[in-house]
Amino acid sequence: MTRAAAAVRPLVLMYHGVGTRTARRDPFCLFVPPDTLHRQLRGLLDRGWTPLTLGRYLRGDFPARSVLVTFDDGYRALLDEGVPVLRGLGFPATAFVLGGMFGATSTWMADMPDEPLLDADGVRALADAGLDVECHGWDHTDLVNADAATLTRQLGRAAAVLADITGRRARAFAYPYGAHDADARRAVAEAGFSLAFSVHDGAGRYAVPRVDINATETDATFRLKTWRGYPTARRMSGAVPSLRPALHALIGHAHRP
Ligand SMILES: [Zn+2]
Secondary structure: OHHHHHHHOOEEEEOOOEOOOOOOOOOOEEEEEEHHHHHHHHHHOOOOEEEEHHHHHOOOOOOEEEEEEHHHEHHHHHHHHHHHHHHHOOOEEEEOOOOOOOOOOOOOOOOOOEEEEEEHHHHHHHHOOOOOEEEEEOOOOOOOOOOOOHHHHHHHHHHHHHHHHOOOOOOOOOEEHHHOHHHHHHHHHOOOOOOOEEEOEEEOOOOOOOOOOOOOOOOEEEEEHHHHHHHHHHHHHHHOOHHHHHHHHHHHOOOOO
């Protein structure tokens, strides 16, 4: 590990889908339009950020301003609309897909159950396009308080199915809903993963926090969220809830149809 890397961890961004969705079809603001994704990633490159593959992240050989871009859930639109943007920029990325949901839809979300997920060929196409295809569980079950049989299905079985498709063992896991507890973190380690990502709550190598990027970002909020002090500022605004509306009023949010 380089000196810079030892001092500063890479920025890890969490996206979900890529595409243009109405607020009605995407009530959780999970989809970022492709031109917005392009502008955000282009901006990172222009500001001197080094984009990482998962392998380089794991080896620890990165400069101080490094970023790992991740996409959760394995939406078909990631392949159709996200991959062209990534390829155009030569920007590496990591996708976390569900081992038991190939060709299904986002049924774990009652308010948007119909968003198509990649089938096995689509997942293979993601890997062929150069993305690191990693594990997001079997069917998006929350691992907090999960029993042993559930953990086995969500981790070991999901990883085995993924390995059959991509031809290599998944190294990283992303917790559904970002949710984890000590048993889940131990099970992820025992299942052979090298690291795991959460969202806001970090707990060592098996719960590395990520910054959530969603459809509400403006250029200003994206700049704020990729600022080194953002996670700390977010925690502080959580402690002083009255600051949040003031911050939002200041930086605004993207208009959605
Ligand atoms: Zn997810």
